[in-house]
Amino acid sequence: MATDGYLLELRHISQVYGSGEQKFTAIRDVDLALKDGEFAALIGPTGCGKSTLLRIITGLQTPTSGQVLYRGKPLVGVNPHATIVFQTFALFPWLTVLENVEVALKARSVPPKLRVSRALDLLDRVGLDGFETAYPRELSGGMLQKVGFARAMAVEPELLCLDEPFSSLDVLSAESLKGELLELWTTGHIPTRAILMATHNIEEAVFLADRIIVMDKDPGRVIMNLKVDLAHPRNRKDHHFLEVVDRVYMVLAGQTLPEHLELGTAPGEPGRTRALPHINIDDLTGLLEYLDTIPNHRADIYALASELQINSDELLRLIEAAELLGFVNVAHGDITLNPLGETFSEASIRSRKEIFATRIRRLPIFKWLLNLLRSSGRKQLEWDVVQTALGLEFHEEEAQRQLDTAIDWGRYAEILAYDDSSEILYLEPGGN
Numbered sequence: 001m002a003t004d005g006y007l008l009e010l011r012h013i014s015q016v017y018g019s020g021e022q023k024f025t026a027i028r029d030v031d032l033a034l035k036d037g038e039f040a041a042l043i044g045p046t047g048c049g050k051s052t053l054l055r056i057i058t059g060l061q062t063p064t065s066g067q068v069l070y071r072g073k074p075l076v077g078v079n080p081h082a083t084i085v086f087q088t089f090a091l092f093p094w095l096t097v098l099e100n101v102e103v104a105l106k107a108r109s110v111p112p113k114l115r116v117s118r119a120l121d122l123l124d125r126v127g128l129d130g131f132e133t134a135y136p137r138e139l140s141g142g143m144l145q146k147v148g149f150a151r152a153m154a155v156e157p158e159l160l161c162l163d164e165p166f167s168s169l170d171v172l173s174a175e176s177l178k179g180e181l182l183e184l185w186t187t188g189h190i191p192t193r194a195i196l197m198a199t200h201n202i203e204e205a206v207f208l209a210d211r212i213i214v215m216d217k218d219p220g221r222v223i224m225n226l227k228v229d230l231a232h233p234r235n236r237k238d239h240h241f242l243e244v245v246d247r248v249y250m251v252l253a254g255q256t257l258p259e260h261l262e263l264g265t266a267p268g269e270p271g272r273t274r275a276l277p278h279i280n281i282d283d284l285t286g287l288l289e290y291l292d293t294i295p296n297h298r299a300d301i302y303a304l305a306s307e308l309q310i311n312s313d314e315l316l317r318l319i320e321a322a323e324l325l326g327f328v329n330v331a332h333g334d335i336t337l338n339p340l341g342e343t344f345s346e347a348s349i350r351s352r353k354e355i356f357a358t359r360i361r362r363l364p365i366f367k368w369l370l371n372l373l374r375s376s377g378r379k380q381l382e383w384d385v386v387q388t389a390l391g392l393e394f395h396e397e398e399a400q401r402q403l404d405t406a407i408d409w410g411r412y413a414e415i416l417a418y419d420d421s422s423e424i425l426y427l428e429p430g431g432n
């Protein structure tokens, strides 16, 4: 082992793609070290160079400049101690599950008998016991990805690289596979010494990793390292967990003001309660998607109103909402989509809802409303009761509109439900 304890070290790695006019710097001057025993997550918007970095690390690609050291020695060619698991797997359709895992061992010249026993063992560990003789077409997406994991782990890599391995799976399969990976990793049942996982999913990173490496793009670079000092198994509802999640969001959003100044205080508390801007969520996502398509993700606010053909009052409300949620930065008459906004506009509907939920939970009005609901016996409240309480802070008509908007946002985020006929507000199960 290298004396400094690093399994992997990247020094001043840059990657330029294309040539001449088309030249484009995908990654600039990235330094990164991974210790023996460490599980790190790479997080950042699409195009920030996560996949490129993983290919460079495993030696599938040689960077334009910089050095890759593995156990202190310069890496030459493909790293035989590392394996990558991709988002989707190319399994051989004509081979059984068992044979698909064996193939990887054959390629590494493992003798036939050992091949079978090792492949069986791995399939058992990822929960595919009983499916050895099935063909890929008979398996669900989640099971296929498990075969992928088994195949990657069969070769007993010291360094396991995961490139958004859960993003193409349904929620349940992703959850169970994450659980199995953690189990293998934390119990030391695999010889793997370090894991590096690229992901879009902030909560997934905080759930699994010991360290989060936050990247930004144009050019791709590391903007922060954040240690996750939480013991496994981690509880997503635990406030330390949520604190770390919030910090990652803050970095991605480039937030600089303290929360109480940025967000105001809760109704009934001293200080100003910042009102929710009354906007339609589709219009908001439309604005963010638009910003995602333009150069530098930046637009002049004045020009934007005519560009998008909406009136300026409405545009200002949309911008205020986007800023309140931390998706954009506004300065000198310009609006810029930040990395969190990019992540949101490029995410699936499901992930968008999760991001949105995390963002609105920090708003004092929502904190207050959720507390109110939680402390009411049946986790439900009548509309009138909430409106009256909001009347402490807003005049009657505004209190109504605040509540309407809060319900609209809470429904989209799937943390609140509202029954129009009985006029009763509920906490969604899991929305507490």
Ligand code: ADP
Pocket: 017, 018, 026, 044, 045, 046, 047, 048, 049, 050, 051, 052, 053, 220
């Ligand atoms: P991520 O995985 O974070 O989405 P990638 O590493 O895939 O990022 O890509 C980083 C940037 O480099 C993107 O702008 C992408 O279009 C570009 N890129 C990636 N691979 C190539 C390639 N082989 N040739 C040219 N450009 C590439």
Ligand code: MG
Pocket: 050, 051, 052, 163
């Ligand atoms: Mg990628």
